[in-house]
Amino acid sequence: MHAVFYRPWRSFSSRLLLLCLPLQVWAAPPAFNDALNAAWQNLPEQKFLRDETRISADASPVWLAGAPSAALDYQQQDSASSSAAEWQAAVELPLARPALISSQRDYRQAAGAESDARQRLLRWQLAGELQTWWWDFRANQLSLQRNQQRLQAMQQQLSWLSLLIKQGERPAADRLAVQEQLQSIKNQLLQDTQQQSLLQQQWQQLTGLTELPQHWQFAQISEQPLQQHPLLQTLEARQQQADAGFRSNENSRFNPRLSVGMKHTAALDAQPAADVMQLGISVDFGHSSYSARREAVRRLSDDYAASVRTRQQLERQQASLRNTLPQLQQRWQELQALSREAQAQYDGQYRAYQRGTLPGFQWLQIQNSIWQLQQQADEARIQYYRTISQWNQLQGQTL
Numbered sequence: 001m002h003a004v005f006y007r008p009w010r011s012f013s014s015r016l017l018l019l020c021l022p023l024q025v026w027a028a029p030p031a032f033n034d035a036l037n038a039a040w041q042n043l044p045e046q047k048f049l050r051d052e053t054r055i056s057a058d059a060s061p062v063w064l065a066g067a068p069s070a071a072l073d074y075q076q077q078d079s080a081s082s083s084a085a086e087w088q089a090a091v092e093l094p095l096a097r098p099a100l101i102s103s104q105r106d107y108r109q110a111a112g113a114e115s116d117a118r119q120r121l122l123r124w125q126l127a128g129e130l131q132t133w134w135w136d137f138r139a140n141q142l143s144l145q146r147n148q149q150r151l152q153a154m155q156q157q158l159s160w161l162s163l164l165i166k167q168g169e170r171p172a173a174d175r176l177a178v179q180e181q182l183q184s185i186k187n188q189l190l191q192d193t194q195q196q197s198l199l200q201q202q203w204q205q206l207t208g209l210t211e212l213p214q215h216w217q218f219a220q221i222s223e224q225p226l227q228q229h230p231l232l233q234t235l236e237a238r239q240q241q242a243d244a245g246f247r248s249n250e251n252s253r254f255n256p257r258l259s260v261g262m263k264h265t266a267a268l269d270a271q272p273a274a275d276v277m278q279l280g281i282s283v284d285f286g287h288s289s290y291s292a293r294r295e296a297v298r299r300l301s302d303d304y305a306a307s308v309r310t311r312q313q314l315e316r317q318q319a320s321l322r323n324t325l326p327q328l329q330q331r332w333q334e335l336q337a338l339s340r341e342a343q344a345q346y347d348g349q350y351r352a353y354q355r356g357t358l359p360g361f362q363w364l365q366i367q368n369s370i371w372q373l374q375q376q377a378d379e380a381r382i383q384y385y386r387t388i389s390q391w392n393q394l395q396g397q398t399l
Contacts, residue, residue, distance in 0.1 A: 029214040030207075032130070036398065038207040039126050049119060056112040062104045065096040065255040077266065084268035090261025090278060100251040107244035114237035117230065124230040127398040128389075133206065134216050135386040137199050142378045144192040147185055150371055154182045169356075177364050220325070220388045221395055226314055229396035235307040242303045246296040257282045314394065321391045328387055332380035339377045342370040 030038070040046070069092045077085035096104065158178045164170040204210060226232060259280040267273040349366050352358035358366075 029211055030209055032134075032213070032216050035130055035207050035209065035213060036123070036127055038209050039130060040123060042206065042208040043122065043126065045122060052115050056108075056115040062101050062108070063096050065094040065100055065252070068093050071261075077268065084271065085266040086264060088261055088263040088278070090259050092257055092259045094284075095256050095258055097251065097255055100248060100255060103244050103247035103251055107241060107248060110237055110241035110244050114234065114241050117234040117237045121230040121234045124393075124396060124398055128393045129206065131216075131218065131389040131393065132386075133199065133202060134213065135382055135389065137203070137212070139379070139382045140192060140195050140199055142382070143375075144189070144196060146371070146375060146378065147189045147192060151182070151185045151189060153367075154178060154185060158182060181364055181368070218385065218389050218392060221392050221397060223318065223322075224395040224397070226311060226318075229314060231310055231396075232307065232314070235303065235310055239300070239303040239307055242296070242300040246300050249293050249296045253284060255284050257284070317394055321387060321394060325384070325387055325391065328380070328384040332377065332384050335373065335377040335380045339370075339373045342373050346370060 070090070071092070072087070072089045074087040075083070075085060077083065158175065161170060161175055161178055165172050165175060200212065203212060259278070259282070261278040261280075263276045263278055265274045265276075346366075349358060349363065353363040
């Protein structure tokens with residue numbers, strides 16, 4: 001009696017080369033840029049980005065050292081003291097010296113640049129999150145497909161073996177090993193299914209889309225200058241903003257305050273009503289508060305140190321990935337070759353098992369070794385392309 005065994009590599013090897021076959025057909029699968037745009041609109045920070053942009057574009061005059069203030073005073077008539085009723089109104093304008101005007105202008109420019117850089121950084125981070133999700137999703141798909149095929153093959157084998165045991169051609173003990181292997185595959189399938197559900201939920205939360213992607217491919221790009229990296233550009237803009245803020249604090253002395261007002265005194269007895277213009281100038285001495293100056297220096301120091309350390313970290317990551325990528329490609333190719341060798345031996349071992357010259361337990365070990373080699377080849381391919389995505393991300397590209 002012949003059993004029909006499912007040979008996983010024959011239908012699976014072509015899928016490994018494509019890395020793009022889904023579990024089912026989805027309507028209108030989104031391209032990467034479509035998903036990125038959807039995720040960008042779904043970003044929680046999006047709620048405040050417009051307000052941040054509006055504030056960064058604020059056109060209030062830089063010649064003011066602070067917010068203007070207005071005062072209105074009224075004094076009631078006092079007949080006992082022969083004091084007439086009077087009121088006065090004044091507006092105080094804290095004027096900025098040229099040095100403060102320059103630092104405030106620099107601060108606004110740096111704040112606008114930081115806002116733009118932060119938006120580029122958020123989009124870059126979002127692109128990296130989408131690519132990480134994609135390779136987790138692809139790894140789960142391949143594992144789910146592979147274990148479904150293994151389950152089908154083991155179920156067929158158990159059915160065929162049970163028939164042979166019933167006919168007395170195989171010992172009943174052979175069934176125990178197959179049943180144990182079958183339960184192990186079912187457990188792995190359960191984990192794959194749970195992971196698939198979590199990844200689909202993550203996709204919907206991230207993009208707001210229900211359709212899953214199919215054909216995302218990322219070719220390795222050339223190495224880019226680090227100064228173009230969104231993270232470094234954001235840190236540089238924050239450093240310039242902190243520097244302008246520090247200089248504004250240092251230039252907070254000797255800024256004049258111009259006060260312009262009007263005083264009206266009502267008529268009293270023979271004294272007629274009178275209106276008087278008031279003009280005053282005052283000058284601030286000393287710095288702003290000690291804590292504000294100290295925090296300004298600390299922020300400037302922290303931003304500078306963060307920029308230096310981040311650049312060093314990116315340089316280390318680039319060097320590491322530059323060396324790792326060829327090694328990962330070689331490992332994947334070696335595992336592919338081992339899978340092909342296992343495929344060439346499969347038919348001969350299977351015929352030996354059918355003839356009864358190969359024990360059932362040993363045949364299960366051979367099958368398991370073949371599947372493990374194929375799994376390792378799958379994982380090596382996923383890891384190689386995942387690392388390509390990491391390399392592209394490290395170049396500051398959103399693809």
